[in-house]
Amino acid sequence: MTRSTKRAVRDGALAVFWLWFGARLLNDWFGGVFVAAGEPFFDPQPVADASTALREAVAGTGVLGEPVGWVANGLGSLSFAMTYLPDLAAGAWLTVVLTIFATIFGLVLAVPLAAARVYGRVTHWVALAFIELIRGTPLLAQLFVLYYALPLSRWFAAVPYLGSGIVPEQAVWVAVVGFTINSAAYQAEYIRGSIEGIDPGQLVAARSIGLSRVQGIRYVVMPQALRFAIPSWTNELVYLTKYSSLAAFITVGELFHAARAAAYANYRFLDLFLLAAVVYLALVLSATTVMEWVRGRVAIPGVGGSGDGRMSAD
Amino acid sequence: MDSVFLSAQPLGDWEFVWQQRQFFVEGTRIAVELTFYSIVLGFILGLPAGVVEAYGGPYSKGVVRPVGVAIRGTPILVIIAITYFAFGVSPAFLAATLALGVRSAAYQSQIFRGAIESVEGGQMEAARAVGLSKLDAIRHVVLPQALRRSVPGFQNEFTIVLKDTSIAYAIGVAELLKRSYDLFSLQTSAALEVFLAASLIYFVLTFSVNRGIEVLNDRVAIPGGNY
Amino acid sequence: MAENRLLDVVDVHQSYGEERVLEGISFEMDRQDVKVLVGPSGSGKSTMLRCINRLTDIDEGEIALDGESIYDMNQNDLRRQVGMVFQDFNLFAHLTALENVTLGLKRVRDMSEPDAVEKAARQLESVGLREQANSYPAELSGGQKQRVGIARALAMDPKLMLFDEPTSALDPELIGEVLEVMRDLAEEGMTMLVVTHEMGFARQAATDVLFLEDGELVEQGPPDQLFEAPEQDRTRDFLGRLTSLHGDQ
Ligand SMILES: Nc1ncnc2c1ncn2[C@@H]1O[C@H](COP(=O)(O)OP(=O)(O)OP(=O)(O)O)[C@@H](O)[C@H]1O
Ligand SMILES: [Mg+2]
Numbered sequence: 001m002t003r004s005t006k007r008a009v010r011d012g013a014l015a016v017f018w019l020w021f022g023a024r025l026l027n028d029w030f031g032g033v034f035v036a037a038g039e040p041f042f043d044p045q046p047v048a049d050a051s052t053a054l055r056e057a058v059a060g061t062g063v064l065g066e067p068v069g070w071v072a073n074g075l076g077s078l079s080f081a082m083t084y085l086p087d088l089a090a091g092a093w094l095t096v097v098l099t100i101f102a103t104i105f106g107l108v109l110a111v112p113l114a115a116a117r118v119y120g121r122v123t124h125w126v127a128l129a130f131i132e133l134i135r136g137t138p139l140l141a142q143l144f145v146l147y148y149a150l151p152l153s154r155w156f157a158a159v160p161y162l163g164s165g166i167v168p169e170q171a172v173w174v175a176v177v178g179f180t181i182n183s184a185a186y187q188a189e190y191i192r193g194s195i196e197g198i199d200p201g202q203l204v205a206a207r208s209i210g211l212s213r214v215q216g217i218r219y220v221v222m223p224q225a226l227r228f229a230i231p232s233w234t235n236e237l238v239y240l241t242k243y244s245s246l247a248a249f250i251t252v253g254e255l256f257h258a259a260r261a262a263a264y265a266n267y268r269f270l271d272l273f274l275l276a277a278v279v280y281l282a283l284v285l286s287a288t289t290v291m292e293w294v295r296g297r298v299a300i301p302g303v304g305g306s307g308d309g310r311m312s313a314d
Numbered sequence: 315m316d317s318v319f320l321s322a323q324p325l326g327d328w329e330f331v332w333q334q335r336q337f338f339v340e341g342t343r344i345a346v347e348l349t350f351y352s353i354v355l356g357f358i359l360g361l362p363a364g365v366v367e368a369y370g371g372p373y374s375k376g377v378v379r380p381v382g383v384a385i386r387g388t389p390i391l392v393i394i395a396i397t398y399f400a401f402g403v404s405p406a407f408l409a410a411t412l413a414l415g416v417r418s419a420a421y422q423s424q425i426f427r428g429a430i431e432s433v434e435g436g437q438m439e440a441a442r443a444v445g446l447s448k449l450d451a452i453r454h455v456v457l458p459q460a461l462r463r464s465v466p467g468f469q470n471e472f473t474i475v476l477k478d479t480s481i482a483y484a485i486g487v488a489e490l491l492k493r494s495y496d497l498f499s500l501q502t503s504a505a506l507e508v509f510l511a512a513s514l515i516y517f518v519l520t521f522s523v524n525r526g527i528e529v530l531n532d533r534v535a536i537p538g539g540n541y
Numbered sequence: 542m543a544e545n546r547l548l549d550v551v552d553v554h555q556s557y558g559e560e561r562v563l564e565g566i567s568f569e570m571d572r573q574d575v576k577v578l579v580g581p582s583g584s585g586k587s588t589m590l591r592c593i594n595r596l597t598d599i600d601e602g603e604i605a606l607d608g609e610s611i612y613d614m615n616q617n618d619l620r621r622q623v624g625m626v627f628q629d630f631n632l633f634a635h636l637t638a639l640e641n642v643t644l645g646l647k648r649v650r651d652m653s654e655p656d657a658v659e660k661a662a663r664q665l666e667s668v669g670l671r672e673q674a675n676s677y678p679a680e681l682s683g684g685q686k687q688r689v690g691i692a693r694a695l696a697m698d699p700k701l702m703l704f705d706e707p708t709s710a711l712d713p714e715l716i717g718e719v720l721e722v723m724r725d726l727a728e729e730g731m732t733m734l735v736v737t738h739e740m741g742f743a744r745q746a747a748t749d750v751l752f753l754e755d756g757e758l759v760e761q762g763p764p765d766q767l768f769e770a771p772e773q774d775r776t777r778d779f780l781g782r783l784t785s786l787h788g789d790q
Contacts, residue, residue: 132521133517135473135520136473136516136517136520136521137477137513137516137517137520138477138478138480138481138491138513138516139477140480140481140483140491141480141491141494141509141512141513141516142513144491144494144495144498144505144509145505145506145509145510145513148498148502148505148509149505149506149509149510150506238387241389242387242388242389242390243389245389245391245392246391246481248391249483249484256389256391256392256395259392260395263399269395269396269399269400270396270400270401273392273395273396273399273400274396274400276392277384277388277392277396280387280388280389280392281384281387281388284387285387434631436627436629436631437631437633437634439596439627439631440625440627440631440632440633440690440693441633441644442596442620443594443596443620443624443625443627443694444620444621444644444645444649444693444694444697445617445618445620445621445645445649445697446617446644446645446648446649447617450648454644454648455633455635455644458635459633459634459635462635536634536635536677536679537676537677537679537680538676538677538678538679538680
């Protein structure tokens with residue numbers, strides 16, 4: 001396959017995924033627009049029946065029946081997916097919420113952190129300590145500290161409307177806080193790297209036309225540095241999408257949590273975890289695709305380049 | 315270990331952590347072992363995968379690349395869960411090692427591929443011009459340079475694997491975080507102390523590994539510069 | 542005559558995808574010939590050399606070494622018999638000067654370690670680098686690097702040596718030491734095909750100069766004839782410009 005056909009296939013698959021995902025969420029939030037909330041859009045039963053019928057038809061035909069058996073298995077998997085995808089959709093929604101909020105809030109914290117790390121004196125050490133401590137300890141341990149050791153969830157419990165309607169409940173917000181703190185530390189490092197990659201002459205030139213140091217950083221250095229950091233953000237989004245699964249351990253009903261709950265109900269661990277993996281993959285690919293587009297949109301000739309995230313997904 | 319469950323009188327929370335230090339030491343040992351075996355497994359699988367990605371034909375690449383993309387796109391938690399619950403690998407320590415190792419291989423292959431591709435094409439060409447076969451050229455000329463260049467990439471990889479051993483908590487491996495959680499359920503008032511103590515140990519470990527790799531990097535450097 | 546013939550290049554065509562680089566090149570080399578290949582950038586000089594040791598494959602035509610088609614020979618064997626020296630040296634960065642030379646001796650010629658070391662040391666000495674045997678490439682000057690490159694190729698006892706602009710990446714004051722090694726080699730009777738713009742070397746050492754343009758061999762002949770009385774205007778133009786650029790050494 002050529003590059004462009006691969007891309008077309010990917011975009012097509014993602015479009016189907018998001019059409020389904022969007023319809024699913026709308027349907028379930030508004031009490032069943034198309035079908036009853038949480039019910040499959042199409043009845044999986046006929047597909048399952050077809051699978052069983054095929055399998056019975058070729059039972060005992062040996063090698064000849066093999067290919068038909070594969071079709072039967074495929075149909076079986078399809079009906080399985082149709083049955084359980086609605087359960088996973090609600091979890092996937094929380095995964096998306098966690099990822100997006102943490103990335104955005106993380107960025108808001110990361111910009112001053114990075115500036116402090118590069119340009120600060122006392123603040124340099126504060127930022128450095130924060131960044132290194134967060135990056136040097138496991139995310140799950142951080143979540144446990146927030147959830148079990150600090151009164152965060154009690155505070156969130158006092159906030160009105162949390163957990164009602166489509167507003168997620170308090171554990172989700174504890175997770176958002178955790179992921180935000182974690183992501184801020186990583187994003188600050190990416191931005192620091194980009195700042196240091198920018199010619200110091202840029203700041204000198206900014207000062208020479210009369211901008212203050214802070215203005216020079218704000219209007220000249222940062223706009224370039226943030227563009228340089230885009231490839232790292234792609235990785236950050238991918239990372240958060242995957243690691244948001246850890247929120248399951250502080251009771252957040254995200255994608256992994258949903259798959260595990262369904263698996264404990266029917267013991268089809270492999271099928272459900274693989275299905276979850278496929279949904280994660282769709283989310284990860286969406287993230288990289290969107291960031292590719294963002295990168296094209298904000299590109300300035302001669303400014304940009306490749307950075308590294310905490311791990312590159314591809 | 316059993317002493318934990320016998321301690322009856324209430325203790326101060328830091329005192330409690332100190333009293334249970336043996337528990338942390340054991341957890342640390344398991345976390346370190348898990349990291350070590352996973353990285354080794356990742357190396358054994360990841361190096362050939364990286365070579366294939368750099369030099370393979372359309373078929374071998376066509377297999378290795380998508381598998382890598384799928385593994386790198388899947389949360390480690392899901393990989394661990396599939397290994398343990400779905401494939402039924404047991405004991406849990408083995409399942410965690412396999413899961414972390416295979417995932418690490420997927421990332422190490424990228425470290426190696428990148429390092430191989432960073433070795434100038436002229437090196438391969440010169441080796442071939444002397445009469446070395448392609449395999450010999452890879453083995454004796456490209457890889458020795460690529461491996462040196464991949465050392466810094468291992469800082470990141472080690473840190474990630476070390477921290478992610480904590481996720482083996484999900485399948486009950488008695489590593490550091492799992493043990494901390496057990497202690498916390500024993501004396502819930504000590505939550506902050508217990509989890510901070512565990513975090514501190516992780517931090518010391520990642521910090522030491524990073525410094526260690528920097529030292530290693532200097533040790534293996536080619537005189538006059540790697541590049 | 543026939544047994545004195547070393548290389549036959551017959552009507553060679555080569556292309557990279559759509560781009561046609563060589564369009565019917567023919568020439569031959571006898572033993573102890575030193576031929577200098579000149580031509581504008583992109584004319585296909587490097588490609589011609591790379592075809593001879595099969596770093597690049599040809600589309601049409603025939604190349605024979607010692608009367609045997611290079612496509613009938615074992616590839617690694619061919620490359621052992623044809624030494625190559627690169628413009629940017631391509632020394633193995635992780636190996637010392639000595640190890641650069643021994644690698645091929647050990648892995649291709651299956652020599653024992655002591656034999657390989659002894660031969661490599663002699664080879665390095667012959668290019669004036671005895672002192673630098675244990676230095677890594679990054680610790681050598683450009684001229685020293687290129688002399689290691691030559692020693693590395695010579696150690697394989699090649700029948701033919703190919704040089705692709707061996708002095709183009711060197712600072713002017715370092716060019717001399719490399720040309721000197723090459724002149725000595727020519728005097729010892731090595732068969733050499735050299736891409737270079739060093740006209741002084743061509744005049745002194747070359748038996749023939751070949752002028753290549755747009756993938757075609759425009760003219761060839763002894764240096765005096767080509768420099769003083771070229772038959773083609775294109776040759777005169779090019780050599781005139783070259784001499785004014787590089788001077789006569
Ligand atoms: N690996 C390659 N792939 C595609 N095209 C190539 C490749 N190598 C060379 N070419 C093209 O082939 C043509 C001839 O290149 P070649 O390197 O042989 O020229 P040259 O005469 O050695 O030039 P120079 O004096 O610049 O070294 C050029 O147009 C070049 O762009
Ligand atoms: Mg050339």
